[in-house]
Amino acid sequence: MTATTIDGRAVAAKVRAEVARDVAALPAPPGLATVLVGDDPASAVYVRSKRRQCVEAGMLDLHRHLPGDIEQSAAAAVVDRLADDPRVTAILLQLPLPPQLDAAALIDRIPPEKDVDGLTESSAGRLALGRPGLRPCTPTGVLALLDEHGVALAGAHAVVVGRSDLVGKPMAQLLLGRDATVTVCHSRTRDLAATCRQADVLVVAAGVPHLVTANAVRPGATVIDVGIHRTNAGLCGDVDAGSVRAVAGALTPVPGGVGPMTIAMLLRNTVAAARAH
Numbered sequence: 001m002t003a004t005t006i007d008g009r010a011v012a013a014k015v016r017a018e019v020a021r022d023v024a025a026l027p028a029p030p031g032l033a034t035v036l037v038g039d040d041p042a043s044a045v046y047v048r049s050k051r052r053q054c055v056e057a058g059m060l061d062l063h064r065h066l067p068g069d070i071e072q073s074a075a076a077a078v079v080d081r082l083a084d085d086p087r088v089t090a091i092l093l094q095l096p097l098p099p100q101l102d103a104a105a106l107i108d109r110i111p112p113e114k115d116v117d118g119l120t121e122s123s124a125g126r127l128a129l130g131r132p133g134l135r136p137c138t139p140t141g142v143l144a145l146l147d148e149h150g151v152a153l154a155g156a157h158a159v160v161v162g163r164s165d166l167v168g169k170p171m172a173q174l175l176l177g178r179d180a181t182v183t184v185c186h187s188r189t190r191d192l193a194a195t196c197r198q199a200d201v202l203v204v205a206a207g208v209p210h211l212v213t214a215n216a217v218r219p220g221a222t223v224i225d226v227g228i229h230r231t232n233a234g235l236c237g238d239v240d241a242g243s244v245r246a247v248a249g250a251l252t253p254v255p256g257g258v259g260p261m262t263i264a265m266l267l268r269n270t271v272a273a274a275r276a277h
């Protein structure tokens with residue numbers, strides 16, 4: 001068996017076209033404020049893509065690039081100005097932030113209605129309680145890929161590897177909301193491979209290159225690789241695609257899988273924020 005490739009680029013392109021149509025129908029273009037602190041090369045690539053795709057969709061690009069050594073109070077003042085700016089529909093702080101900054105405190109200065117990353121306490125609480133709200137982009141993008149690929153989640157056993165605020169935790173909650181039976185693995189999980197082999201749907205968001213190999217995949221399972229790592233050999237994920245491709249029923253590639261969906265969901269969340277305004 002060779003796994004079917006789940007084409008994130010194609011699905012993301014469909015979403016972007018839908019977003020562009022939705023933006024054209026709005027009374028005014030939404031403003032997306034991307035805040036980049038410092039000069040981390042990977043973050044710069046992602047923010048550049050977000051800004052480009054924001055403009056291509058017809059939105060206003062309201063970018064802020066802050067020095068990497070900025071103090072907490074100064075960063076907070078920038079967020080507060082964006083929060084009060086009527087041109088700003090949506091705010092995101094590109095993560096990770098430099099170590100001197102308290103990311104959670106800065107994120108929580110974003111008004112819930114502008115929190116298109118879905119990372120504030122308010123957004124996270126609404127997700128946990130099953131109430132409407134803006135959801136984190138990557139987990140939402142994973143759900144969109146599973147839906148587009150026709151994966152039945154109700155009653156399925158989903159295993160999530162990783163428990164980050166950005167992906168693992170909201171991913172588990174979103175899958176639970178779709179009536180999957182959810183197991184969350186992490187660095188303290190004993191016999192990770194045995195747990196992963198139970199999965200009908202395996203979402204790997206551990207941040208460890210090639211963590212999951214073929215021995216951890218049940219034949220025919222759907223495997224979603226959220227990882228992205230820059231190596232001398234190029235980009236790779238948390239899944240050893242070379243070996244897993246021979247066992248899985250479906251697999252997302254890196255690059256070209258979850259990554260493009262993260263940005264597509266950001267744009268979709270920005271339209272949702274504009275509509276709720």
Ligand SMILES: Nc1nc2c(c(=O)[nH]1)N[C@@H](CN(C=O)c1ccc(C(=O)N[C@@H](CCC(=O)O)C(=O)O)cc1)CN2
Pocket residue numbers: 045046047049092093094095096117137138166228235254255256257258259260261262263
């Ligand atoms: N505030 C946030 N920070 C971060 C998030 C987030 O959702 N919100 N997610 C990740 C990084 N990320 C978005 O910022 C992201 C990662 C990867 C891609 C992507 O399109 N990857 C391409 C390859 C791009 C490349 O050449 O490197 C792919 O996988 O095909 C988009 C967004 C952490 N920070």
